[in-house]
Amino acid sequence: MAEGHISRRQFIQGASLLGLAALVPAELMNWARAEAAGAGFLFFDDHQAAVVREATARLIPGPLDDPLEMGHPGAREANVTRYIDTMLGALTVTPEKIHAGGPWSNRSGGTTNYMANFIPLTAPQRLGWQKKLASLQKQYADGVKALDAAASGDFVGADNNTKDQVLTNAGAFRDLLFTHAIEGMYSIPEYGGNQNLVGWKEIKFKGDTQPRGYTAAEVTNSDGLDFYLPTGVAATLLQQLDAAAAAMVRQRSYGR
Amino acid sequence: MAGKSKAIIIGSGPGGSTAAMTLAEGGWDVVIFEKGTNYFGDLKSQAPSTLFSNDELKGPTRFFEDPDTDELEPRTYRPDNTTGATFTGFVNNIPTTVGGGAVHFDAKTPRYWDIDFRKKSMLGPIDGADIIDWPFDYAEIAPYYDEIERLIGVAGDIHLIAETPTRAHAPRVNQLPMPPGPPQRSSILLSGGATALGLHPFPAPMAINSVPYDGRPACNNCGQCSHYGCPIHARIGALAPLRRALLAGAELRPESFVSNINRDGTRATGVTWVDYAGKSHTEKADLVVVAANAIESSRLVLLSQLPDPHGVVGKYLMFHWFTAGFGIFLHERPHANRGRSTTHVADDFADPDFPGARAAAAASGLPYFRGGTLELGGTQEPIGEAKTYQFVLATALGGAKPFGTAFKELMRASLLRDRLCGVEMLAEDLPQRTNAVDLDPQVKDYRGFPVARITYSPHEHELAAQRFYIPLLTALLKASGADAAAAVPETSSQLFPVAEGNLPTGAHIMGGLRMSADPALGATDAYGRLHTMDNVVVADGAVFASSGAHNVTLTIMATALRNSRHWVSVFGNRTTAPAPARASELPPTGGPSATAGLAAAAAGVAGIASLRAWPRDERPVRGES
Numbered sequence: 001m002a003e004g005h006i007s008r009r010q011f012i013q014g015a016s017l018l019g020l021a022a023l024v025p026a027e028l029m030n031w032a033r034a035e036a037a038g039a040g041f042l043f044f045d046d047h048q049a050a051v052v053r054e055a056t057a058r059l060i061p062g063p064l065d066d067p068l069e070m071g072h073p074g075a076r077e078a079n080v081t082r083y084i085d086t087m088l089g090a091l092t093v094t095p096e097k098i099h100a101g102g103p104w105s106n107r108s109g110g111t112t113n114y115m116a117n118f119i120p121l122t123a124p125q126r127l128g129w130q131k132k133l134a135s136l137q138k139q140y141a142d143g144v145k146a147l148d149a150a151a152s153g154d155f156v157g158a159d160n161n162t163k164d165q166v167l168t169n170a171g172a173f174r175d176l177l178f179t180h181a182i183e184g185m186y187s188i189p190e191y192g193g194n195q196n197l198v199g200w201k202e203i204k205f206k207g208d209t210q211p212r213g214y215t216a217a218e219v220t221n222s223d224g225l226d227f228y229l230p231t232g233v234a235a236t237l238l239q240q241l242d243a244a245a246a247a248m249v250r251q252r253s254y255g256r
Numbered sequence: 257m258a259g260k261s262k263a264i265i266i267g268s269g270p271g272g273s274t275a276a277m278t279l280a281e282g283g284w285d286v287v288i289f290e291k292g293t294n295y296f297g298d299l300k301s302q303a304p305s306t307l308f309s310n311d312e313l314k315g316p317t318r319f320f321e322d323p324d325t326d327e328l329e330p331r332t333y334r335p336d337n338t339t340g341a342t343f344t345g346f347v348n349n350i351p352t353t354v355g356g357g358a359v360h361f362d363a364k365t366p367r368y369w370d371i372d373f374r375k376k377s378m379l380g381p382i383d384g385a386d387i388i389d390w391p392f393d394y395a396e397i398a399p400y401y402d403e404i405e406r407l408i409g410v411a412g413d414i415h416l417i418a419e420t421p422t423r424a425h426a427p428r429v430n431q432l433p434m435p436p437g438p439p440q441r442s443s444i445l446l447s448g449g450a451t452a453l454g455l456h457p458f459p460a461p462m463a464i465n466s467v468p469y470d471g472r473p474a475c476n477n478c479g480q481c482s483h484y485g486c487p488i489h490a491r492i493g494a495l496a497p498l499r500r501a502l503l504a505g506a507e508l509r510p511e512s513f514v515s516n517i518n519r520d521g522t523r524a525t526g527v528t529w530v531d532y533a534g535k536s537h538t539e540k541a542d543l544v545v546v547a548a549n550a551i552e553s554s555r556l557v558l559l560s561q562l563p564d565p566h567g568v569v570g571k572y573l574m575f576h577w578f579t580a581g582f583g584i585f586l587h588e589r590p591h592a593n594r595g596r597s598t599t600h601v602a603d604d605f606a607d608p609d610f611p612g613a614r615a616a617a618a619a620s621g622l623p624y625f626r627g628g629t630l631e632l633g634g635t636q637e638p639i640g641e642a643k644t645y646q647f648v649l650a651t652a653l654g655g656a657k658p659f660g661t662a663f664k665e666l667m668r669a670s671l672l673r674d675r676l677c678g679v680e681m682l683a684e685d686l687p688q689r690t691n692a693v694d695l696d697p698q699v700k701d702y703r704g705f706p707v708a709r710i711t712y713s714p715h716e717h718e719l720a721a722q723r724f725y726i727p728l729l730t731a732l733l734k735a736s737g738a739d740a741a742a743a744v745p746e747t748s749s750q751l752f753p754v755a756e757g758n759l760p761t762g763a764h765i766m767g768g769l770r771m772s773a774d775p776a777l778g779a780t781d782a783y784g785r786l787h788t789m790d791n792v793v794v795a796d797g798a799v800f801a802s803s804g805a806h807n808v809t810l811t812i813m814a815t816a817l818r819n820s821r822h823w824v825s826v827f828g829n830r831t832t833a834p835a836p837a838r839a840s841e842l843p844p845t846g847g848p849s850a851t852a853g854l855a856a857a858a859a860g861v862a863g864i865a866s867l868r869a870w871p872r873d874e875r876p877v878r879g880e881s
Contacts (some may be wrong), residue, residue, distance in 0.1 A: 011726065028777050052727065054783075058659065058660065059660065059663070060659070060660075060663060060664065061660055061661060066660065066661055068661045069661060069664060072664060072665065072668070087534070098318065099307075099314050099318065099320050100309070100311055100313075100314055100486075101307055101309070102306055102307040102309030102311070102487055103305070103306050103487035103488065104306070104309055104487055105309075106485070113653075114309070114313065115309060115504065119295075119307055119517060122293050122326065122511060122532065123292075123511075123532055123533070123534075124323075124328055124702065125324065126328070127324075127328060128324030128326070128327040131327040132326065132327060132558070162456070164657055166659070168657055170658070174659075175646075175650070178659060179643065179646065181652070182639060182643055183313060183317065183639055183643040183844060185636035185638075186312070186639045186641065186642060187311070187312060187313040187317075187639065188310075188311050188312075188313065190673075191313055193749045199638075200638070201665075202667070202668065203638060203668060203670060203673075203674075204589075204670070205593075205638050205673075205674075205755065207310070208309065208310035208311065208478075208480070209310060209478045209479065209480075210309070210310050210476070210478050210487045210488065211476065211487070211488065212476065213395050213476025213477045213478040213593040214476070214477040214478065214479065214595065215477070216437075216438035216477070218281060218591075218594055219438045219439070219440055219441065219477045219594045219595040220438050220439050220440070220441060220444070221441065221819050222441055222588055222590075222593060223441075223588065223589055224588065225588055226586055226587070226588050226589050227587050228669055228671075228675065229585060230586065230587050230669065230671070232662070232665065233649075233653065233665055233666060234664040234665060234666060234669045235672060236653055236673065237648065237653065237666065237671060237672075238584065238739075238740045240648070240652045240746065241582065241584070241650070241740050241741070241742040242742045243648060243652030244405050244582075244652060244672065245580065245581075245582045245645065245649050245742040245743070245744045245746050247644050247647045247648045248309065248582065248640075248644045248654065248672060249325040249580050249635065249649070249744055249745075249746045250647065
């Protein structure tokens with residue numbers, strides 16, 4: 001890890017003691033408040049939602065969760081808790097909130113957001129999702145209890161180091177939470193996450209581009225020099241690119 | 257209509273739809289059974305409304321257009337026949353929807369080579385493999401390639417296709433109906449690396465409109481292409497022949513699973529099928545056309561207990577042997593997520609005479625080997641990228657805290673998405689009698705029918721070729737300017753454990769009911785008819801006698817076109833077949849109604865939504881107006 005990285009971290013950690021939270025943009029604070037107040041979950045009770053919110057905020061931290069992430073929204077700001085709740089309770093609404101519609105939204109030149117109209121499941125799809133969601137619902141109910149138990153009975157109230165330690169040791173449930181937090185960060189917002197498109201903006205992804213698409217020039221031309229100096233974990237990734245390549249292959253839907 | 261012969265077609269993908277078109281236009285009554293769902297509006301229109309979209313969660317993550325292989329319809333896998341199944345679940349990709357795999361294929365439409373069709377006579381046998389010739393050669397199939405290229409709209413330029421080795425092995429006379437689309441930055445970069453290595457990259461012929469064509473718009477480069485249904489029908493795929501079949505009177509029945517081919521001795525009498533509500537029905541037919549994908553077609557023949565005196569049904573199953581290379585660019589973001597999947601290919605590694613290949617093969621005890629075509633310039637999408645980091649943080653990178661700011665930093669750097677240019681080699685897989693589909697003795701689908709069990713291990717040919725070409729893929733990426741590069745096997749086995757459970761992967765599935773004049777060496781004859789049945793024919797990749805070293809869809813359709821023309825002439829005992837469509841009747845470049853397609857795609861959405869919401873019994877699934 002580069003020296004500069006460490007000293008930046010040390011600086012910011014020091015700064016946080018001086019009340020860095022006061023510097024968090026008001027817009028982000030408003031999102032966080034609105035999300036925290038969000039009643040009307042489909043599956044979670046308030047406590048489950050709070051544990052999932054605080055846990056996913058450790059996995060994909062935003063400005064309120066890690067001073068290094070100033071200006072970089074995370075799971076809290078994207079409202080991945082709403083995404084996970086929408087998935088777990090997807091069959092309690094009509095049409096079921098499993099498959100968003102098409103052919104496009106109103107984000108890239110479309111006049112109507114067809115993605116907001118969910119597609120009714122077929123009978124076999126419903127049967128499969130009933131089985132899948134019954135299992136996931138149990139894993140979430142049990143997982144929340146386990147996180148609380150590992151944090152002396154109160155995960156939400158634990159300090160960040162304790163939360164990180166609990167999640168590091170949480171194994172399968174951590175993996176499940178992380179996978180769903182990722183889906184909630186980067187999927188189209190109709191599924192309940194990626195609120196205000198913060199997930200896409202953070203990574204310079206334009207999201208769904210139909211019906212506008214990209215021009216031929218945008219496809220063919222270079223966007224110009226954009227140099228990235230890998231340090232820290234990115235440098236390690238490049239050193240271990242063979243392993244990362246194997247992981248990429250493993251993630252592919254047609255080779256999962 | 258009394259007096260008409262009736263065909264039942266099982267599967268509405270590229271093969272089944274092509275056969276349906278030929279038979280319906282040849283005067284037959286045609287009913288197409290499709291196990292999957294219809295996500296389109298009026299399939300008789302040039303650009304029906306569609307529910308597919310730029311949604312990484314719906315298709316690539318939640319498998320919208322695939323069967324539920326986790327809970328309802330798994331397949332099982334074992335490496336050889338000495339063990340029970342070692343895995344139950346997702347074993348290879350079989351899209352199950354109206355239009356089949358062509359709804360989300362990456363639309364590369366190369367032709368197979370002369371040496372694919374004449375593999376035994378031109379390249380020779382290999383110990384441990386069961387190599388035969390196809391019943392026809394390149395010259396015979398070439399005119400059918402021409403027709404399919406016009407039907408589904410292939411963009412490309414035959415003069416830009418490499419003379420060596422591609423056009424030498426797959427000669428072309430007629431120009432493609434559309435020019436190539438805009439090249440992707442990522443494909444340009446990797447083509448530069450390929451050229452620097454002395455390879456011969458070129459714009460891939462692709463069935464994606466580069467200009468308005470046949471009432472459908474030009475591709476607008478949205479980038480969410482391979483493994484996504486096209487929201488604007490710039491890639492029409494199997495819906496083009498399906499439309500012609502429906503216009504000629506064919507009937508389409510989605511969400512209808514054929515569970516048995518009924519027979520009286522060696523004559524099929526029709527099928528038994530299960531509707532969306534689980535109710536069983538029978539339907540009579542004069543001809544049964546099986547086109548449910550190589551694995552599922554073999555499964556259906558086995559479920560039906562059709563005669564198989566030589567024990568060849570389900571045998572000689574083949575998967576393309578994939579290798580993936582990843583090049584990372586630190587000085588620019590090559591944005592491979594814009595455009596049509598990957599725009600360039602290179603065929604050099606498919607050539608058994610590639611410099612050094614013969615010697616490397618000999619060193620492995622093989623007379624020759626082949627890699628396969630290279631797709632130059634792909635990447636992944638954000639959810640896939642993020643899950644990659646999730647996995648490597650918990651494994652290879654192995655930090656004390658496998659989440660948090662490290663993950664965020666990787667996502668911002670985007671080494672494995674926006675700075676990634678990928679290359680994929682899809683290589684030949686030799687036919688082996690021991691690689692097969694049969695019925696799993698224990699596992700059943702949710703309807704109660706035994707699922708397909710896949711027994712598969714690679715031949716030394718695939719492994720030796722992969723060992724030889726992996727360093728060359730890395731060299732290609734480095735020569736392209738990548739700052740870091742790696743190449744890994746994508747198809748996995750116990751010898752190359754990559755995927756969980758050491759599963760064979762890849763989306764291309766061939767064989768199982770291969771064509772051979774000798775009934776002991778293949779289940780179907782020179783025109784895809786089961787040797788043991790008078791009137792059961794096969795119209796998908798199951799009939800392939802070799803896997804080739806290129807994408808499969810164009811060859812599935814061309815073969816189905818050739819064979820189904822023959823069926824019209826020999827099986828149509830009560831009708832006179834009209835002349836097949838002439839090339840002049842096929843759409844010219846840039847039809848006048850082309851711009852209407854985009855508007856139609858949106859305008860029909862209300863219709864499709866109400867279709868999905870109607871009570872099942874009243875759903876207008878029938879093809880007639």
